Amino acid sequence: MSADSSQTILEVDGLKVYFPIISGLMRKVRGQVRAVDGVSFDLRVGETLALVGESGCGKTTTGRAILQAVQPTGGRITFMTREGDRVSTISAARDVQSIIRQEIQLIFQDPFASLNPRMTIFDIVADPLMANRLSRGRELEERVTEMLRLVGLSPDYMRRYPHAFSGGQRQRIGIARALIMNPRLLIADEPVSALDVSVQSQILNLMQDLQEQLDLTYLFISHDLSVVQYISHRVAVMYVGKIVEIAPTDDIFSAPKHPYTQALLSSVPIPDPEVRTRGGALEGEVADPANPPSGCYFHPRCPMAEEICRETEPPFAEVSPGHFSRCHFYADLDLPGVPE
Amino acid sequence: MTNDSDTLIRVEDVRTHFFLDEGVVKAVDGVSFDLARGATLGVVGESGCGKSVLARTIIRIVPRPGRTIDGAIWYHRPSEGGGERPIDLASLEADGAEIRDIRGGEITMIFQEPMVSFSPVHTIGDQIVEAVTLHRNATREEARAIAVDTLRRVGIPNAESRIDEYPFRLSGGMRQRAMIAMALSSNPTLLMADEPTTALDVTTQAQILELMADLQEEFGMAMMLISHNLGVVAQTTERIIVMYLGKVVESADVRTLFRDPKHPYTQELLKSVPKLRRRRQTERLAAIYGSVPSPYERPAGCPFHPRCPQFMAGECDVIEPTLKAVSEGHSVSCLLYSEETDS
Ligand SMILES: Nc1ncnc2c1ncn2[C@@H]1O[C@H](COP(=O)(O)OP(=O)(O)OP(=O)(O)O)[C@@H](O)[C@H]1O
Ligand SMILES: Nc1ncnc2c1ncn2[C@@H]1O[C@H](COP(=O)(O)OP(=O)(O)OP(=O)(O)O)[C@@H](O)[C@H]1O
Ligand SMILES: [Mg+2]
Ligand SMILES: [Mg+2]
Numbered sequence A: 001m002s003a004d005s006s007q008t009i010l011e012v013d014g015l016k017v018y019f020p021i022i023s024g025l026m027r028k029v030r031g032q033v034r035a036v037d038g039v040s041f042d043l044r045v046g047e048t049l050a051l052v053g054e055s056g057c058g059k060t061t062t063g064r065a066i067l068q069a070v071q072p073t074g075g076r077i078t079f080m081t082r083e084g085d086r087v088s089t090i091s092a093a094r095d096v097q098s099i100i101r102q103e104i105q106l107i108f109q110d111p112f113a114s115l116n117p118r119m120t121i122f123d124i125v126a127d128p129l130m131a132n133r134l135s136r137g138r139e140l141e142e143r144v145t146e147m148l149r150l151v152g153l154s155p156d157y158m159r160r161y162p163h164a165f166s167g168g169q170r171q172r173i174g175i176a177r178a179l180i181m182n183p184r185l186l187i188a189d190e191p192v193s194a195l196d197v198s199v200q201s202q203i204l205n206l207m208q209d210l211q212e213q214l215d216l217t218y219l220f221i222s223h224d225l226s227v228v229q230y231i232s233h234r235v236a237v238m239y240v241g242k243i244v245e246i247a248p249t250d251d252i253f254s255a256p257k258h259p260y261t262q263a264l265l266s267s268v269p270i271p272d273p274e275v276r277t278r279g280g281a282l283e284g285e286v287a288d289p290a291n292p293p294s295g296c297y298f299h300p301r302c303p304m305a306e307e308i309c310r311e312t313e314p315p316f317a318e319v320s321p322g323h324f325s326r327c328h329f330y331a332d333l334d335l336p337g338v339p340e
Numbered sequence B: 001m002t003n004d005s006d007t008l009i010r011v012e013d014v015r016t017h018f019f020l021d022e023g024v025v026k027a028v029d030g031v032s033f034d035l036a037r038g039a040t041l042g043v044v045g046e047s048g049c050g051k052s053v054l055a056r057t058i059i060r061i062v063p064r065p066g067r068t069i070d071g072a073i074w075y076h077r078p079s080e081g082g083g084e085r086p087i088d089l090a091s092l093e094a095d096g097a098e099i100r101d102i103r104g105g106e107i108t109m110i111f112q113e114p115m116v117s118f119s120p121v122h123t124i125g126d127q128i129v130e131a132v133t134l135h136r137n138a139t140r141e142e143a144r145a146i147a148v149d150t151l152r153r154v155g156i157p158n159a160e161s162r163i164d165e166y167p168f169r170l171s172g173g174m175r176q177r178a179m180i181a182m183a184l185s186s187n188p189t190l191l192m193a194d195e196p197t198t199a200l201d202v203t204t205q206a207q208i209l210e211l212m213a214d215l216q217e218e219f220g221m222a223m224m225l226i227s228h229n230l231g232v233v234a235q236t237t238e239r240i241i242v243m244y245l246g247k248v249v250e251s252a253d254v255r256t257l258f259r260d261p262k263h264p265y266t267q268e269l270l271k272s273v274p275k276l277r278r279r280r281q282t283e284r285l286a287a288i289y290g291s292v293p294s295p296y297e298r299p300a301g302c303p304f305h306p307r308c309p310q311f312m313a314g315e316c317d318v319i320e321p322t323l324k325a326v327s328e329g330h331s332v333s334c335l336l337y338s339e340e341t342d343s
Helices: A059-066 A094-103 A121-131 A137-150 A155-159 A167-179 A197-214 A225-231 A249-254 A259-267 A307-311 B051-058 B097-102 B124-136 B140-153 B172-184 B202-219 B230-236 B254-259 B264-271 B335-342
Strands: A008-023 A028-044 A048-052 A074-080 A086-088 A104-107 A185-189 A217-221 A234-239 A242-248 A317-320 A323-325 B007-020 B023-036 B040-044 B066-078 B084-088 B107-110 B190-194 B222-226 B239-244 B247-253 B324-327 B330-332
Touching: A008 A059, A008 A217, A028 A059, A028 A074, A028 A217, A028 A242, A048 A059, A048 A225, A059 A185, A059 A217, A086 A094, A094 A104, A104 A167, A121 A137, A121 A155, A121 A167, A137 A155, A137 A167, A167 A197, A197 A217, A197 A225, A197 B264, A217 A225, A225 A249, A234 A249, A234 A259, A242 A249, A242 A259, A259 B202, B007 B051, B023 B051, B023 B066, B023 B222, B023 B247, B040 B051, B040 B230, B051 B066, B051 B190, B051 B222, B107 B172, B124 B140, B124 B172, B140 B172, B172 B190, B172 B202, B202 B222, B202 B230, B222 B230, B230 B254, B239 B254, B239 B264, B247 B254, B247 B264, B324 B335
Parallel strands: A048 A217, A048 A234, A104 A185, A185 A217, B040 B222, B040 B239, B107 B190, B190 B222
Antiparallel strands: A008 A028, A008 A074, A074 A086, A234 A242, A242 A323, A317 A323, B007 B023, B007 B066, B066 B084, B239 B247, B247 B330, B324 B330
16 A cells, blocks of 8 residues: 555644633633644545544544634644645635535444435435536436445435435445545544444445545544554544554554553453453543643553653653654553454 | 253243334344343344344333234243242233333343433432332332442442432443443343443443443343444353344354354354454455345345355245254254254
């Protein structure tokens, strides 16, 4: 795969998204939810970066900020267009905005909720082109046919409604719709979480085939580490609005350098009754992003926490080329990763 | 599998169908299994195969237009003076006194949809106290003490004050714990948990599964755990039944099922589970061909035949296999194995 040699398509630098907490009759701002709090990473053309972490850690908000669906509180997001221009997604002029809107597309989590039940498959898939008046008539029909074939659906189904399709087929429809704009970057927010394992594999394989065929770049948001391992070249682990570790996939799974990453790996129930995973559960609950703890946000749950962890926020240190950890003890940690 | 005195529930050829304008959905269609006292049973299978309807059938809360039209559910009910009395739950009046006494008391359920278990307008304490007074012959003060104690046992900090919270004020993990507390507070003989951790993070899931395993040992109740996550059932149950389109296609103890699956569906299902390894996996994931057919277009013969890699034309699409033992405690419903047992 072209992942490591090729050029950057997206740079996220110090991204912050805070949501005000408003209460009372006077609608006073009582505080802020630091949903995303200084997130930086880049994406290279043709690669898949996974964003993992517990519910509420800011994965979806990061994706929405890239899609311009939410206004960042701070930081920069730079996108490289097909023409090779470096553009800031936040302050871009309108003509640049429309380029970004075409080149970055979203695949939704829930194939049941995301398709309008009153629209035919043709209307759903053609919608982005029709809404932007980019195509019509025969040409549009041919384009929809091509997209349905690409995702493994028969064009004969074009006039049917979503209720006539299974979960996996609906997710294919959602992917066809995202691809019809000929995007380069796809943000896939939990694209297989609502599917059965058997069908989940079909969609993951399809996403991989499409990536190779069309040189697509994926930001793959997921909480399922077993799935992430198949699809991604690199993994970023988020905790309470921050990336706590980012590394090539192999490093994350075999030599993690953050206790939180290890806790996530140890929590996955292994589908093998001969391997007992009981006893490794992390204690406590995720910190509240409106009221995070002092020092390292993970310290109240961390089995290795010491005084410094309560007092000082750890830096984002480079463990080895391309492998960063936000832990004071990254250099001394000898974590097992996934058991041999 | 078990001698009679061990049996808690024996389900015999139960059928629950939904009679809709579009046709009949055979949600549960001839299911049989045994569950021993204090044992754990996992129920797995793809979405729509009938797992939830099976659990609802046992406690007689199948919603209209569904009806249990056939079969028996023998519940070996402990009687007052020790000993037990088998009663057929399927033959009871669906809203009669006896089933209402059992449901929510001796047999409890954690529902897949969290808001079915809890009413949003009452505190969790009130709801647990209600269940306890109804089923345990306790005063309100005693019931409240039991409720606080159970909440503490499921790991809710400050149980004395949390008991007066409303369900929506709790985090997902805490609400799940409260739900387990409610299901345990009546000291059930059987707890049915329908996808109890599916909505939770892996870390919280690991906490809840450990908790359920500890409590199951401590309370000694039997547990039926419904899940589509094969990792979850592998780690928490002793026996497993695999369902496909309303039928049990394979049943075995958990080790046998994972080590030596016989039914092609079970084999394909196990292959398609992504496994956590130390290195990035570049080979393609195994996927089951096609998808589950619509319940109105149920294939003739073996319901799995259109997706089966070992399909035998002229047999599998004609003859409907039945569940047969291939070895002690291991049964399969597949024509590949039918001669061995017939001869
Ligand atoms: N529009 C909003 N207004 C206020 N708070 C919000 C808003 N959107 C998200 N949040 C909060 O920001 C935090 C991050 O939410 P986000 O949806 O990004 O998490 P996530 O990692 O995608 O979680 P999940 O795995 O549950 O999808 C949460 O605390 C959430 O409650
Ligand atoms: N109230 C209902 N009315 C009509 N059909 C129903 C009803 N409840 C369930 N069914 C149908 O019965 C079949 C079995 O459903 P059930 O909910 O038991 O599946 P399940 O195995 O629990 O699936 P999941 O994994 O998605 O929870 C499905 O075809 C479903 O559509
Ligand atoms: Mg999200
Ligand atoms: Mg269900």
